[in-house]
Amino acid sequence: MTKKFNDTILRAYNGEKTSHTPAWFMRQAGRSQKEYREIKKKYSLFEITHQPELCAYVTRLPVEQYGIDAAILYKDIMTPLPAMGVDVEIKSGIGPVIDNPIRTVQDVEALGELNPEEDIDYVLDTIKLLTEEQLSVPLIGFSGAPFTLASYMIEGGPSKNYAKTKALMYSEPKTWYTLMNKLAEMIIVYVRAQIKAGVRAIQIFDSWVGALNVADYRTYIKPTMEHIFTELRKDNVPLIIFGIGAKHLLLEWNDLPVDVIGLDWRTNILEAREIGVTKVLQGNLDPAILLADWETIESRTKLILDEGMADGRHVFNLGHGVTPDITQDTLGKLAHLVRTYSKR
Numbered sequence: 001m002t003k004k005f006n007d008t009i010l011r012a013y014n015g016e017k018t019s020h021t022p023a024w025f026m027r028q029a030g031r032s033q034k035e036y037r038e039i040k041k042k043y044s045l046f047e048i049t050h051q052p053e054l055c056a057y058v059t060r061l062p063v064e065q066y067g068i069d070a071a072i073l074y075k076d077i078m079t080p081l082p083a084m085g086v087d088v089e090i091k092s093g094i095g096p097v098i099d100n101p102i103r104t105v106q107d108v109e110a111l112g113e114l115n116p117e118e119d120i121d122y123v124l125d126t127i128k129l130l131t132e133e134q135l136s137v138p139l140i141g142f143s144g145a146p147f148t149l150a151s152y153m154i155e156g157g158p159s160k161n162y163a164k165t166k167a168l169m170y171s172e173p174k175t176w177y178t179l180m181n182k183l184a185e186m187i188i189v190y191v192r193a194q195i196k197a198g199v200r201a202i203q204i205f206d207s208w209v210g211a212l213n214v215a216d217y218r219t220y221i222k223p224t225m226e227h228i229f230t231e232l233r234k235d236n237v238p239l240i241i242f243g244i245g246a247k248h249l250l251l252e253w254n255d256l257p258v259d260v261i262g263l264d265w266r267t268n269i270l271e272a273r274e275i276g277v278t279k280v281l282q283g284n285l286d287p288a289i290l291l292a293d294w295e296t297i298e299s300r301t302k303l304i305l306d307e308g309m310a311d312g313r314h315v316f317n318l319g320h321g322v323t324p325d326i327t328q329d330t331l332g333k334l335a336h337l338v339r340t341y342s343k344r
């Protein structure tokens with residue numbers, strides 16, 4: 001490694017004071033980058049992730065281009081599912097599509113286990129390449145959470161209302177809990193393997209769990225999340241939870257043994273504090289603002305940084321992923337603004 005290792009984000013995740021507000025952007029590696037679009041002309045997402053050198057390049061690129069404080073491993077929340085027997089394909093502009101969705105208790109029982117060293121050795125090789133040789137910032141690993149993964153596995157693809165998922169949950173609770181437990185065990189093994197290979201923080205994406213009300217979250221989801229995070233806590237890396245439209249669940253998340261809560265753009269930082277959230281916060285510029293004029297981007301970003309600095313425990317991010325129409329120029333300027341404006 002040539003450059004000095006920048007561990008600012010790890011210190012911020014641990015609640016320590018830092019010399020600037022560290023930043024990364026969800027979906028920073030992807031179609032907003034012209035280099036990535038070129039690679040995508042030849043290879044699918046799964047084909048890229050199966051080639052550690054190429055996958056490491058895609059992961060590294062936004063860090064080098066924008067000067068941000070963390071890399072997030074390029075892969076998808078669907079990556080571990082084929083090993084469990086799920087036939088998943090990622091269709092451009094649609095998202096994950098699954099040919100054999102779960103319909104019955106037998107389908108749940110037939111799900112296999114993940115053996116990381118065999119099934120996703122290419123992911124572990126990419127992590128080692130990045131963390132042992134290439135990166136001078138921490139690499140963030142991740143997994144989808146049980147509800148969000150189950151929603152794809154049951155619906156067979158993206159969904160607006162999660163009707164089939166909820167139907168299974170409400171009408172066949174035993175099957176539901178079997179599915180949650182199987183996914184929880186997979187996630188624990190999967191995340192541990194990523195940590196062992198070298199990632200320094202973990203984000204658990206429960207993107208769609210905001211579709212549940214608080215009572216159902218407590219009944220059908222929270223015990224599984226408690227189990228996952230209690231186990232992962234033993235591995236001593238910062239744990240982040242994130243979801244969309246989940247303001248009503250923030251206090252439930254705050255109860256979990258996590259270090260950081262990721263906010264989408266609907267809830268601002270001081271509001272989250274007023275509700276009673278005590279964890280380090282990550283977020284939360286609406287990615288759509290990055291399509292507006294620079295003055296708007298600048299003023300909205302400063303507002304978020306001011307709130308974060310007033311509170312003291314904040315990592316800058318977007319409120320959801322970078323969309324393909326956001327330019328690399330804008331992301332570079334945003335990273336520079338965050339770093340210079342938050343310098344203390």
Ligand SMILES: Cc1c2[nH]c(c1CCC(=O)O)Cc1[nH]c(c(CCC(=O)O)c1C)Cc1[nH]c(c(CCC(=O)O)c1C)Cc1[nH]c(c(C)c1CCC(=O)O)C2
Nearest residue numbers: 026027028029030072074075076077092093094095205207
């Ligand atoms: C729900 C979810 C998925 N995947 C993910 C989530 C949770 C985060 C969220 O709420 O968005 C997580 C994810 N997916 C991807 C990453 C890589 C790391 C990063 O840069 O953030 C991460 C962290 C790569 C990807 N995953 C996907 C792409 C686009 C693939 C392409 O380039 O065509 C990337 C870069 C595909 C994907 N995969 C998924 C969707 C909804 C899509 C988008 C479909 C589309 O817009 O084409 C499922």
